[in-house]
Amino acid sequence: MTLHFRVIFNNLDFLLEGLKMTFYISVFSLIIGFFIGLVVAFMRISKNKLFSSIAIAYVEFFRNTPFLVQLFFFYFGLPELGISTEPVTTAIIALGINNAAYNSEIIRAGIISINKGLVEGAESLGFTKFQIVRLIIIPNALRVTFKPLGSNFINLILTTSVAVSITANELMSNAMTLSSNTFRPFEIYLTILVLYCVLTFSLSGLIHFVDRKFISKGIS
Amino acid sequence: MRKVLIVLLILSVIFAGTVIGADKLDKILQDGKIVVGIALGGPPIGFRNEKNEPMGYDVDVATLIAEALGVELEIVEVTGATRIPMLMSDKIDLVIANMTANLERAKSVDFSMPYLRTGIKILVRTGSDIESIEDFNGRKVAIGRGTTGEALVKKMAPDTEFVYIEEFTNAILLLRQNKVEAAIEDGTLVDYMAGQYDEFTALPKLYTSDPIGIGVQKGNPDLLRWIDMFVSQFISTGQQAELYKKWWGVLPTAELAYIW
Numbered sequence: 001m002t003l004h005f006r007v008i009f010n011n012l013d014f015l016l017e018g019l020k021m022t023f024y025i026s027v028f029s030l031i032i033g034f035f036i037g038l039v040v041a042f043m044r045i046s047k048n049k050l051f052s053s054i055a056i057a058y059v060e061f062f063r064n065t066p067f068l069v070q071l072f073f074f075y076f077g078l079p080e081l082g083i084s085t086e087p088v089t090t091a092i093i094a095l096g097i098n099n100a101a102y103n104s105e106i107i108r109a110g111i112i113s114i115n116k117g118l119v120e121g122a123e124s125l126g127f128t129k130f131q132i133v134r135l136i137i138i139p140n141a142l143r144v145t146f147k148p149l150g151s152n153f154i155n156l157i158l159t160t161s162v163a164v165s166i167t168a169n170e171l172m173s174n175a176m177t178l179s180s181n182t183f184r185p186f187e188i189y190l191t192i193l194v195l196y197c198v199l200t201f202s203l204s205g206l207i208h209f210v211d212r213k214f215i216s217k218g219i220s
Numbered sequence: 221m222r223k224v225l226i227v228l229l230i231l232s233v234i235f236a237g238t239v240i241g242a243d244k245l246d247k248i249l250q251d252g253k254i255v256v257g258i259a260l261g262g263p264p265i266g267f268r269n270e271k272n273e274p275m276g277y278d279v280d281v282a283t284l285i286a287e288a289l290g291v292e293l294e295i296v297e298v299t300g301a302t303r304i305p306m307l308m309s310d311k312i313d314l315v316i317a318n319m320t321a322n323l324e325r326a327k328s329v330d331f332s333m334p335y336l337r338t339g340i341k342i343l344v345r346t347g348s349d350i351e352s353i354e355d356f357n358g359r360k361v362a363i364g365r366g367t368t369g370e371a372l373v374k375k376m377a378p379d380t381e382f383v384y385i386e387e388f389t390n391a392i393l394l395l396r397q398n399k400v401e402a403a404i405e406d407g408t409l410v411d412y413m414a415g416q417y418d419e420f421t422a423l424p425k426l427y428t429s430d431p432i433g434i435g436v437q438k439g440n441p442d443l444l445r446w447i448d449m450f451v452s453q454f455i456s457t458g459q460q461a462e463l464y465k466k467w468w469g470v471l472p473t474a475e476l477a478y479i480w
Contacts, residue, residue: 079397087383167383167394177384180301180366183308183328 007184008191015188018174019195025091025170026157026199032096033156034149037103038138044108055104062101068162070094075166091163091170099156106148110141146215150207154200161196171195244313244436245443252291256282257298257312261387262409264467265318277408277467278316281335281434284459285314288450299386300364304328307437314447315435318406320368322430330438332447334431335454336464337474340369341407342423343414345395350402352425356380362391362403369404372427388413395420406430412468429474452480 008015044055062070075090085093114137122132142149161172175192179185248254258278260266266276274295286293296312303315307329318338321331344350350359356377362385363370373380383400385391391403392413403410407426414422434451436444454460455478464472 076393076397079399084397084399164384165386167385169382169384173384176301177365179305181370183304183325185305 003187004184005187007178007182007187011178011182014174014178015171015192015195018169018171018192019199021088021169022157022160022171023199025088025095025160025163025168028092029095029099029160030153030156032092033099033103033152036096036100037107040100040104041107041111041141042133044104045111059101059104062098063105067094067098067159068165070098071162071166087163087166087168088170090166091160091168095156095159095163098159099152102152102155103149106145106152107141110143110145111137113144114140143215146211147207150204150211153207154203157199157203158196243442244440245446248289248291248313248443253294254286254289254291254314255294255296255312256285257296257303257306257315257317258282259299259303259317259387260297261299261389262318262405262412264412265406265408267389277336277463278318280463280466281454282314282316284454285316285447285450289446300367301386303435304366307435310437313437313443317435318408318432319435320406320430321433322368325435328438329435330440330444331431331433331435332444333451333479334433334476335451335460336408336432337472337476338406338408338430338432339426339428340372340404340430341410341426343391343395343403343405343410343420344401344423346419346421348401348421351423353377353404353427356402359401360399362394362400364388364405367405368428368430369406373404392417392420406432408468449480452478456480 040055040058043051044059046052046055071091071094074085074094075087078084118136118140119132122136127135160170163170164173164176167173171192175188179188182188258266258274258276260268260274260276264276266274266278269275274297279295282293282295296306298306298312298315298317300317303317303319304325306312307315315329318336319325319331321334325331342350342353350356353373353376356373357379358381360381360383361373362383363373364386365384370382373382383394385394385403388403388405388409391400391405394400395403396419407422410422414420434447436447455476460476461471464470
């Protein structure tokens with residue numbers, strides 16, 4: 001077996017274009033996933049029965065069904081009801097909604113772990129409910145959950161490759177196109193494995209850096 | 221030293237599979253089994269019926285080959301993107317997957333003589349204003365990766381928005397949901413779909429005249445020779461015309477050549 005890495009150099013632009021799309025999908029679904037996760041976490045611990053049951057149903061549904069099926073449902077199923085979205089938009093929404101279910105459980109654990117004394121102290125100082133949530137609960141919950149959330153985000157980046165199945169032209173898709181035109185699957189898939197590593201390693205590096213510099217500082 | 225040995229060991233494991241042994245024909249006869257890669261994404265060439273069994277023209281050809289060899293047939297589903305890599309990595313013995321025999325592919329695989337002839341055609345929604353490939357520019361078109369259609373569109377309408385599909389049945393779905401304006405595929409598939417559904421129309425123009433061949437891994441001259449002889453007799457005995465009529469309802473438009 002001879003390796004021809006010239007295929008990669010000749011088509012680097014094409015692969016990087018895919019990498020850019022993968023990055024774009026990752027960033028937007030990450031943001032959506034985080035904020036929906038935050039809202040769902042608060043709904044889940046809310047005393048309102050309706051809110052908490054909606055949150056439980058949401059989390060259990062999206063965590064107990066395969067992501068590929070969810071994606072196909074959004075892309076091929078919903079248009080039958082007249083709700084039609086572009087492949088990239090669909091991928092972002094589906095990934096965000098799916099990731100939110102996992103994020104919310106982590107954030108919920110973070111909120112529960114907060115010392116009651118902190119909240120009571122804030123109450124006695126005359127903080128309003130909204131101020132307590134914004135200034136005490138969210139920062140402290142995120143401090144505890146920062147790293148587990150980070151590993152969720154890495155998982156999210158890796159899962160973006162599934163978007164190829166609904167015709168989004170991201171990194172995996174461009175690699176498949178190149179592979180079927182040049183018949184060099186070994187070189188091409190090896191290269192994009194490295195490119196995915198670049199994405200995830202830079203994210204985990206960033207998470208470590210932020211964690212050491214700002215979050216775990218002072219906490220041993 | 222130990223590190224070097226470990227690296228060598230890993231390399232030898234990786235490359236062990238690529239050592240070329242005897243001709244595939246011997247292996248097939250010895251095992252009593254032939255593994256054929258067939259695309260099951262588009263009737264009538266290859267698809268699954270209600271019982272999930274593989275059906276179609278390519279399946280029938282594979283069955284006839286296994287019968288003539290006197291071995292058992294194992295069908296492995298492939299797509300346009302996986303058929304050549306799977307053949308090259310020894311996952312399958314033959315590719316009978318509506319594969320156009322062209323010079324580019326022939327650098328990587330060996331082709332038998334054509335067992336079918338077809339050309340690229342365009343499928344649009346009935347009433348569409350698309351009349352030719354040139355009208356694709358700036359619009360979304362469903363195309364299979366690495367297909368003859370892809371190469372054609374890249375050359376004739378480079379500003380097309382490529383929507384890559386794994387199977388032609390997905391093109392039907394995308395057309396119906398207005399996610400693409402047209403689909404481009406072999407005339408055999410396009411004509412069949414236009415015949416099945418009134419909402420689709422096949423444009424009359426045939427863009428190419430493509431020989432469809434059976435793919436064999438390079439370095440297996442005995443197997444290739446046997447397959448060639450099979451195809452030749454498949455045509456000369458009238459079996460080919462019969463099979464074509466079974467699936468398309470008409471006699472083949474293009475005549476196929478035979479040697480034996």
